Amino acid sequence: MLNSSKIYAGLFSCLLVTTFLQQRSAATEPAADRSDKHVLIIGMDGTRPDALLKAKTPTFDRLIKEGAFTDDANILGDRYQKNDTISGPGWSSILTGVWADKHGVHDNSFKGKNYELFPHFFKRLKRQRPDAKTVSLVSWAPIHEHILSEADIAQVFPLPRGKQQTADLRVSGDKINIDTRDGKWHHLLATRQKDTLNLYLDGKEIGSLSGVDLDYKLGGDFYFLGRDSRTGPTCFHGQLDDIRLWNRALTDKQIAQAASGATPNRQGVIAEYRFEDSKGTAADSDSQFLDLPGNGGKKHGLQIPLTDSLRNLTHADFTVEARFRTTDKGRNILFGNYNGKAGALNLELHENNSVRVYVQPPDPRNTDALAREGERDKTIAETAARILREDDPTAMFVYFHQTDATGHAIGFSPEVPEYITAIENIDSRVNTLLQAIQARPNFKNEDWLTIVCTDHGGLKRSHSDGLNVPEIRRVFLIVHGPSVQPGKISHQAYLVDVTATALKHLLGEVDPNWQLDGKPVGLKTTK
Ligand SMILES: [Zn+2]
The missing domain is CATH 2.60.120 (Jelly Rolls)
Structure with missing residues (x-):
C-alpha cells in the first residue's frame, strides 16, 4: 500500500490523493495483509443432516465440536424458490453465493446460467487478491463445465470403470x-x-x-x-x-x-x-x-x-x-x-x-459401482492432500459424491446402512485433508477456514421437487477454524452463506456491489 500511495502522490495532485484515501478509509479498514487466510470448502453431495449425525464420524464430530454448526440450514431462500432441488442449482448457489433468480440455473441443463454477473467465488477472490491460488477437484463434471472460473488447478475425476458398469x-x-x-x-x-x-x-x-x-x-x-x-x-x-x-x-x-x-x-x-x-x-x-x-x-x-x-x-x-x-x-x-x-x-x-x-447391466443397485464411487472419492482426497501439503492453495473446493450416488441407488435415509457407510467413508476422506493442512510447513502461521456443506438432502431415492419436503430441503453446515466462533449457528443459515463466509474470511469484507444473497456465518465478529 505504501508503494502505491507514493505512486499516486507522484501522479496526481494532493487533493486527489486525499480524496482517494478518504474514500478508502470510509469504506473499509486499510487493507490488511490477508495472505495467511485460506479456505477449504468440502462439498459432499446429497447428505442428510440426520444421517450425518447418526453415522460414526470422528472427524465431523471434532469439526462440529470445535467449530460452528447447524443441522437446520436451508437449500432454498425465502425470496426465491422456483428452482429444482438438485445439484445444478444447488452447487451454483453454494459457489456463487446467490439464489437461482440471479445465477439463473434452475435444473441440471444449466440453461439460463448467468455466471457473468454472478460468478464462482474464485473470480471474486482473484479480483481482490490476484496472487491467490485456486483449486477445484470434483467428480461431477458440470461444476467445472458451467460454474467454475478462475481455477489455477482444476480436475474432474472419472469413475474408475469396473465390470458390469453401465x-x-x-x-x-x-x-x-x-x-x-x-x-x-x-x-x-x-x-x-x-x-x-x-x-x-x-x-x-x-x-x-x-x-x-x-x-x-x-x-x-x-x-x-x-x-x-x-x-x-x-x-x-x-x-x-x-x-x-x-x-x-x-x-x-x-x-x-x-x-x-x-x-x-x-x-x-x-x-x-x-x-x-x-x-x-x-x-x-x-x-x-x-x-x-x-x-x-x-x-x-x-x-x-x-x-x-x-x-x-x-x-x-x-x-x-x-x-x-x-x-x-x-x-x-x-x-x-x-x-x-x-x-x-x-x-x-x-x-x-x-x-x-x-x-x-441388470443390477440397478450396482453395488460395485458404489464401491468405485468410494474409490474415486479416495483418489480425490489423496490428490487434494498432496496439493495441500506441497502447493500453496488459497481457496480449494473438494467435492465428494458417494453419498448422493448411494442415495439414488438405494436410499437417502439414516435407516439405509449403505448411505451411512458412504458418510463414514467421506469422514475419513476429510480426515486426510485436515491432516494434510496440519502438515503444511507454515501451518502455525496460517488461518485455515474449513467449510463442510451439501447441496440437498433426499427422500427415498430422489431429491427432485423438494420445495415442501424437509428431508430434501434441510441440510447441515459446518464452519471450522481459528477465526470461527464455536457453537451452534442459532440463526437460519442457507446454501448461499458458504460463499459469503469464504469471501469474508479471505478478503475481510463482502462487497455490497456483489449483491450476494448469503451472509457470513460462524465467524468471530471482529472489532
Ligand atoms: Zn446433488
Whole structure:
C-alpha cells in the first residue's frame, strides 16, 4: 500500500490523493495483509443432516465440536424458490453465493446460467487478491463445465470403470457438423468390439468409450423399435428404416457400406427390419419405412419378443444400426429395451443434437459401482492432500459424491446402512485433508477456514421437487477454524452463506456491489 500511495502522490495532485484515501478509509479498514487466510470448502453431495449425525464420524464430530454448526440450514431462500432441488442449482448457489433468480440455473441443463454477473467465488477472490491460488477437484463434471472460473488447478475425476458398469457413450453431432434433426435421412451405428464401444454417424466414427466390461443378457420380454419399454416423450418421432442387429462388430469398410445403403456381408445378422421387399435401399430412400408421427402411446413403434439370440447380444461383440429421419430436437429413442431394472441396450438421439448408445447391466443397485464411487472419492482426497501439503492453495473446493450416488441407488435415509457407510467413508476422506493442512510447513502461521456443506438432502431415492419436503430441503453446515466462533449457528443459515463466509474470511469484507444473497456465518465478529 505504501508503494502505491507514493505512486499516486507522484501522479496526481494532493487533493486527489486525499480524496482517494478518504474514500478508502470510509469504506473499509486499510487493507490488511490477508495472505495467511485460506479456505477449504468440502462439498459432499446429497447428505442428510440426520444421517450425518447418526453415522460414526470422528472427524465431523471434532469439526462440529470445535467449530460452528447447524443441522437446520436451508437449500432454498425465502425470496426465491422456483428452482429444482438438485445439484445444478444447488452447487451454483453454494459457489456463487446467490439464489437461482440471479445465477439463473434452475435444473441440471444449466440453461439460463448467468455466471457473468454472478460468478464462482474464485473470480471474486482473484479480483481482490490476484496472487491467490485456486483449486477445484470434483467428480461431477458440470461444476467445472458451467460454474467454475478462475481455477489455477482444476480436475474432474472419472469413475474408475469396473465390470458390469453401465456404458453410456454420448456424442454431439455438432462435433462433426452434422445436424441429425434436419429432416433428412441419417444413419447411426454402434459397435462393441471387446472392451470398446464406438459410435458412427453417417458412416464416420464420432466417438468411443473404452474399458467396457459387460457380460449379461438383455432382460424383459420385449424389444421396441421407435422407443424403449417406456412410452411418452422419449419415443421416436419421425421415420425409421434399415434397423439391424448383428452379433459381431462390423469393420470400418462394412460400416461405410451400411451407411451408404449397400448391404455388407450378412454373416452375424440376428435381426433385421427393412420395411420393404425391394433390395438395395439407397441412403436417401423414400420407399417403405416405419412412420412414427404419433404421440408416443402404448401402440407407438413395434414391439418385438426377445429371442435368445437377441437376449445374448450384450455378451460379446455386436453392431446395432438404424436409419432415421426427424426434425424433433428432443430425446428420441430409435430402439431399445431399457426399463430401469433389466439388462438393456438403447440406441438414441439425445438432446442438444447428440446421439447415444446406452448399455446397462441388470443390477440397478450396482453395488460395485458404489464401491468405485468410494474409490474415486479416495483418489480425490489423496490428490487434494498432496496439493495441500506441497502447493500453496488459497481457496480449494473438494467435492465428494458417494453419498448422493448411494442415495439414488438405494436410499437417502439414516435407516439405509449403505448411505451411512458412504458418510463414514467421506469422514475419513476429510480426515486426510485436515491432516494434510496440519502438515503444511507454515501451518502455525496460517488461518485455515474449513467449510463442510451439501447441496440437498433426499427422500427415498430422489431429491427432485423438494420445495415442501424437509428431508430434501434441510441440510447441515459446518464452519471450522481459528477465526470461527464455536457453537451452534442459532440463526437460519442457507446454501448461499458458504460463499459469503469464504469471501469474508479471505478478503475481510463482502462487497455490497456483489449483491450476494448469503451472509457470513460462524465467524468471530471482529472489532
Ligand atoms: Zn446433488
